[in-house]
């Protein structure tokens with residue numbers, strides 16, 4: 355996943371309470387820590403060491419300690435981090451206590467799967483509206499929601515206070531859809547359509563492209579094959595700097 359980021363740091367705006375200016379890579383790892391912490395809480399753990407949490411989140415512990423220090427969370431020597439306190443801190447920073455309203459535009463193959471996914475609610479989001487232009491899809495019921503025509507976007511976005519829009523339309527219409535979302539007051543967009551969107555500076559766009567992820571893995575396959583072919587039989591596994599980061603998230 356990649357990110358186009360615009361606009362100022364929240365803490366800089368007048369009257370807005372101080373807010374940590376987190377590195378983008380740290381922000382990308384916080385949801386991983388949160389997932390691991392929720393799992394630990396389910397197993398009854400009240401505290402966790404930085405090594406334990408790092409292993410559960412799939413990052414190295416020095417990186418994790420640095421990330422959490424940005425939140426003012428240092429843990430207690432010999433005890434570790436308080437699981438429920440850290441969950442609350444991360445949820446606060448990610449704004450998950452707001453239970454934000456999300457809409458989805460484009461209810462085709464991918465949109466259907468996304469609209470039917472029950473996991474968004476448990477991760478702090480309400481999918482409140484689905485939009486399409488195809489008359490065969492408008493009126494369809496998915497997961498308790500009726501697919502609306504895109505012409506209703508502005509009215510429903512205002513009624514439901516929609517902050518985040520997900521685009522799952524063909525690439526050729528993604529910019530038009532982004533423009534409609536922005537006109538409707540949406541300030542964050544998750545774009546599944548290939549290509550770059552042009553948006554005003556106050557709008558954040560994140561892009562998901564599984565083909566790019568596969569191309570990056572293809573590069574690593576290529577690299578491993580070329581190292582195995584080195585004279586003397588040296589391989590990727592023999593190169594110490596390649597070992598710990600084999601599960602790197604894009605952008606980290």
Ligand SMILES: NC(=O)c1ccc[n+]([C@@H]2O[C@H](COP(=O)([O-])OP(=O)(O)OC[C@H]3O[C@@H](n4cnc5c(N)ncnc54)[C@H](O)[C@@H]3O)[C@@H](O)[C@H]2O)c1
Pocket residue numbers: 459460461462463464465485486487488491504522523524525527530531545546547548562563564565
């Ligand atoms: N990011 C990924 O990893 C990934 C994976 C698969 C597909 N995709 C992309 O996701 C998008 C959707 O793929 P799909 O297979 O679901 O396509 P699809 O053709 O099955 O569905 C697209 C839907 O968008 C609707 N649509 C078209 N123009 C619209 C508009 N202006 N407003 C509202 N709705 C509109 C269509 O009626 C259709 O229902 C494509 O851009 C595709 O390339 C991305």
